Amino acid sequence: MFGRYAEFIVSSYAATAIVVVLLILWVVIDYRRQKARLRDLEARGAVRRSGRSATDLS
């Protein structure tokens, strides 16, 4: 499809796709980790100064 330059073109798009997927995984996994830590703290009786739930995002 890309002729004799295929390896350079495919490598560019593949590298971009890999890095974008890694960035997405980074934010998704980090979000789950922080939510789990907040749930754990809440279960151990931690309360915010405002009195609202630690996991309340609204």
Next chain:
Amino acid sequence: MTLTELANPTRFLSLAGRLLPWLAGATALLLTVGLVLAMLAPDDYQQGATVKIMFVHVPNAWLAMFVWGVMSLASLGTLVWRHPLADVAAKTAAPIGAAFTFLALLTGSLWGRPMWGTYWEWDARLTSMLILFLMYLGLIALWRAVEDPSRAARAAAVLTLVGAINLPIIKFSVDWWNTLHQPASVMRMSGPALDKAFLSPLLVMAVGFSLLFLTLHVAAMRNEILRRRVRTLQMMQASRAEAA
């Protein structure tokens, strides 16, 4: 909603939760359309099919510089106005900017090999982009080295503003020095030099990548606010246990 109201981290969390699905959807749609247009674009009469690398290289290069610009504005917010979300914005933009800069360097290198006959040349444009990448890594290291977020924020803000000097150097390096890199062909005073067949997919990809940055940045800021909430609660628990 005013900017002051948005500065409240709790309000930001609420807004982020509502915005993120829409941002992610718009990003996916634009990047899909951009990819289809990029694949359908004709070969260049000189560069052949390698012109397709431009559709990922140029948006990454633009964003590499744009993200540092965003971090510079956020740094002003930290130093001048002590905006509650400013250092959160600066800190979370750095890894995303580093990723875009890495991709700009890598895809540029993969484009350079068939066109210039070399993966790398120590010329002004390439070297100033490499310096930008190293500055991103330095900032990430600084954030990780200082435990207190407010102390780290001030040091990082100063470093970011000093590093912003590199942005015009990158932009005008192709005009000021003799480089292998071609001069600007889109953002020019006389208008874009690119044919519409290449300009349309490039602009769609550029908007798609910009939305990708916005989506990732809002999500990463939300994570950082939650991380700080965890830290505060842990410190409150520790002081309560000490008092008991």
